[in-house]
Amino acid sequence: DGGITQSPKYLFRKEGQNVTLSCEQNLNHDAMYWYRQDPGQGLRLIYYSQIVNDFQKGDIAEGYSVSREKKESFPLTVTSAQKNPTAFYLCASSILAGDPTDTQYFGPGTRLTVL
Amino acid sequence: QKEVEQNSGPLSVPEGAIASLNCTYSDRGSQSFFWYRQYSGKSPELIMSIYSNGDKEDGRFTAQLNKASQYVSLLIRDSQPSDSATYLCAVRRGSTLGRLYFGRGTQLTVWP
Numbered sequence: 001d002g003g004i005t006q007s008p009k010y011l012f013r014k015e016g017q018n019v020t021l022s023c024e025q026n027l028n029h030d031a032m033y034w035y036r037q038d039p040g041q042g043l044r045l046i047y048y049s050q051i052v053n054d055f056q057k058g059d060i061a062e063g064y065s066v067s068r069e070k071k072e073s074f075p076l077t078v079t080s081a082q083k084n085p086t087a088f089y090l091c092a093s094s095i096l097a098g099d100p101t102d103t104q105y106f107g108p109g110t111r112l113t114v115l
Numbered sequence: 116q117k118e119v120e121q122n123s124g125p126l127s128v129p130e131g132a133i134a135s136l137n138c139t140y141s142d143r144g145s146q147s148f149f150w151y152r153q154y155s156g157k158s159p160e161l162i163m164s165i166y167s168n169g170d171k172e173d174g175r176f177t178a179q180l181n182k183a184s185q186y187v188s189l190l191i192r193d194s195q196p197s198d199s200a201t202y203l204c205a206v207r208r209g210s211t212l213g214r215l216y217f218g219r220g221t222q223l224t225v226w227p
Contacts, residue, residue: 033213035217040219041219042119042203042217042218042219043159043203043205043217044217045214045215048214050213058214090158090159100146100147100207101147101164102207102213103161104149104161104215106151106158106159106160107158108157108158109157109158
């Protein structure tokens with residue numbers, strides 16, 4: 001099956017811990033994105049990558065880090081510097097960044113809760 | 116001014132009615148416009164995209180774009196209870212490769 005997978009589905013973290021959220025796609029998409037969604041809010045962009053070994057900060061990158069060592073994978077690390085990490089995290093990918101018809105498709109999401 | 120604004124909800128319509136969802140955007144150079152549907156606890160799924168002025172129809176859904184007014188809307192005809200969800204408007208600006216700007220969403224409830 002082609003698609004975007006995120007793991008784990010639910011994640012609990014103690015304060016002060018770093019955690020890494022996984023995002024994998026087998027769609028051969030060039031671009032990948034990480035968003036955060038808080039209750040009643042839209043999606044806010046954390047980081048995005050258009051090519052392997054390159055990524056750009058989005059609007060709320062502080063307290064997060066990413067890597068793009070493989071085209072298929074774009075893991076997100078939530079560090080202890082992120083003050084309010086409890087949220088729904090969504091990974092997306094698209095085939096051709098920069099084309100007006102370029103469409104983002106989303107994975108199922110990871111719900112992170114800080115205890 | 117926010118990049119993308121949607122009409123505040125929640126919106127409640129009876130089954131069989133037309134639901135109208137509205138979205139305005141701030142960047143006049145925006146090129147691409149998307150409507151996503153998000154069920155509670157789930158991830159967004161694409162339902163419509165539109166790139167040029169006018170209407171685009173797909174089944175019970177019609178997207179309308181007016182670039183002069185910087186306005187995009189989604190009409191859902193013959194609304195069904197299964198249409199009850201949050202609808203997110205997303206816009207791609209002309210100057211930003213790849214990334215989308217999302218509105219906060221409008222929660223729609225279709226009651227039987």
